[in-house]
Amino acid sequence: MKDYTNLGTISQKISWLGIGTWAWGDRRFWGYGTDYSLKDVEEAFFTTVSSGINFIDTAEVYGGGLSEKIIASLMEKVQTPLVIATKFFPFPWRVRAKDFRKALLNSLKRLRLERVHLYQIHWPFPPVPIEKWVSCLADAYEEGLVEAVGVSNYNADQLQRAHDVLVRRNIPLTSNQVPYSLINRKIEQNGVFRVCQERKIQIIAYSPIGQGLLTGKYSEQRPPSGVRRFLYSKQLLRKIQPLQEKLKEIGEAHGGKTPAQVALNWVICKGAIPIPGAKNARQAEENAGALNWRLTPEEVSALDQLSSHLTSS
Numbered sequence: 001m002k003d004y005t006n007l008g009t010i011s012q013k014i015s016w017l018g019i020g021t022w023a024w025g026d027r028r029f030w031g032y033g034t035d036y037s038l039k040d041v042e043e044a045f046f047t048t049v050s051s052g053i054n055f056i057d058t059a060e061v062y063g064g065g066l067s068e069k070i071i072a073s074l075m076e077k078v079q080t081p082l083v084i085a086t087k088f089f090p091f092p093w094r095v096r097a098k099d100f101r102k103a104l105l106n107s108l109k110r111l112r113l114e115r116v117h118l119y120q121i122h123w124p125f126p127p128v129p130i131e132k133w134v135s136c137l138a139d140a141y142e143e144g145l146v147e148a149v150g151v152s153n154y155n156a157d158q159l160q161r162a163h164d165v166l167v168r169r170n171i172p173l174t175s176n177q178v179p180y181s182l183i184n185r186k187i188e189q190n191g192v193f194r195v196c197q198e199r200k201i202q203i204i205a206y207s208p209i210g211q212g213l214l215t216g217k218y219s220e221q222r223p224p225s226g227v228r229r230f231l232y233s234k235q236l237l238r239k240i241q242p243l244q245e246k247l248k249e250i251g252e253a254h255g256g257k258t259p260a261q262v263a264l265n266w267v268i269c270k271g272a273i274p275i276p277g278a279k280n281a282r283q284a285e286e287n288a289g290a291l292n293w294r295l296t297p298e299e300v301s302a303l304d305q306l307s308s309h310l311t312s313s
C-alpha cells in the first residue's frame with residue numbers, strides 16, 4: 001500500500017484512512033454483544049491491519065473503556081506498529097489538571113502503552129475553559145506521555161483559541177476531529193475548514209459514511225434500526241437517493257468500487273482523513289478499498305453538487 005501521510009508531530013506515517021472504534025464495546029448506540037460480537041470486531045481489526053491501515057481512533061468513553069481494552073489485546077497479536085489516537089472526555093466533575101492527567105494515565109493503562117500517539121480533547125464542553133484543557137494537553141506532550149495533541153468538535157473560534165495556547169508553548173495543534181461527509185459538510189461553511197487550512201491543522205473526519213447512510217443500504221423502505229432510526233428523517237432517506245445512485249455510478253466507472261468506497265474517497269480528496277467505523281471483516285475490507293486510487297476532479301464536483309442540493313433543499 002502506498003497511501004500514507006504525515007500527521008502532525010507523530011513520527012510514524014499513517015494511512016490516509018483510519019478505523020474508528022466507537023462500536024467496539026458500545027451496546028447502547030451500536031448494539032455490541034447483540035447485533036455483533038467480540039469475534040466480529042477482532043476480525044475487523046485483523047482485516048484492517050493486514051490491508052495496511054495503521055491508524056486507530058478510540059476514546060476513553062467508548063464502551064466505558066472497553067474499546068481501548070479490546071485494542072490493547074489485539075495489538076499484542078500483530079507485529080505491525082500501529083498509531084493510536086484516543087480522547088479525554090471533559091465530564092463536568094473533572095475540573096483540575098490532575099483529573100486530566102489521571103484520565104490519560106488510565107487510558108494508557110487500558111491501552112497498555114507508555115505513550116499515546118495522538119491525544120484529543122473529545123468536546124469543548126464547559127465548565128472548564130478550553131485554554132485550561134489545552135494547557136493540560138501541552139503538559140502531557142512535554143512530559144512525553146503523548147506524541148501529538150489534537151481536539152475534537154471544536155468550532156472555528158475554539159480552534160483558534162486552542163491553537164493560540166499551543167503556539168505560546170511552541171507545540172503544533174495536530175488535528176481537529178469533526179463530522180465530515182457527503183451528508184454533513186457544515187465545516188465548509190462555518191469556518192472550521194478555513195481555520196484548519198490557515199493554521200495547518202489536519203481535519204480527521206468522523207462519521208464519514210454518514211453512519212452507514214452513504215453505503216446505500218438504508219432507504220425509506222429499509223430504515224436503520226436502533227437509535228439511528230430517529231436520526232434519519234424519512235425526508236432525508238428520500239432526498240439522498242440521487243446521491244446514492246451517483247455514488248454507485250461513479251464506483252462502477254472505477255472498476256466496481258462500492259458507494260462507501262466512493263464516499264470515503266471523496267473525503268480523502270478534500271484533504272481530510274476519514275476514520276470509518278467497521279463492525280466486522282466485511283466492512284473493514286470494503287472501507288480499506290477506498291485507498292490507493294482517487295476520484296477525478298469532475299467526479300468530486302458532481303458529488304459536491306448533489307450533496308449541496310441535499311443539504312440546502
Ligand SMILES: NC(=O)c1ccc[n+]([C@@H]2O[C@H](COP(=O)([O-])OP(=O)(O)OC[C@H]3O[C@@H](n4cnc5c(N)ncnc54)[C@H](OP(=O)(O)O)[C@@H]3O)[C@@H](O)[C@H]2O)c1
Binds near residue numbers: 177205209283286
Ligand atoms: N469525536 C467524536 O465526537 C466522534 C463522534 C462520532 C464518531 N467518532 C469516531 O469516528 C468513527 C466513525 O464514525 P461513526 O461510527 O459515527 O460513523 P461511520 O463511520 O460513518 O459509520 C459506521 C457504521 O456504518 C456501518 N458500516 C461501516 N462500514 C460499512 C460498509 N463498508 N458497508 C456497510 N455498512 C458499513 C456500520 O454500522 P451498521 O452495520 O450498523 O450499519 C458502522 O458501524 C467512530 O468509530 C469514532 O471513532 C468520533
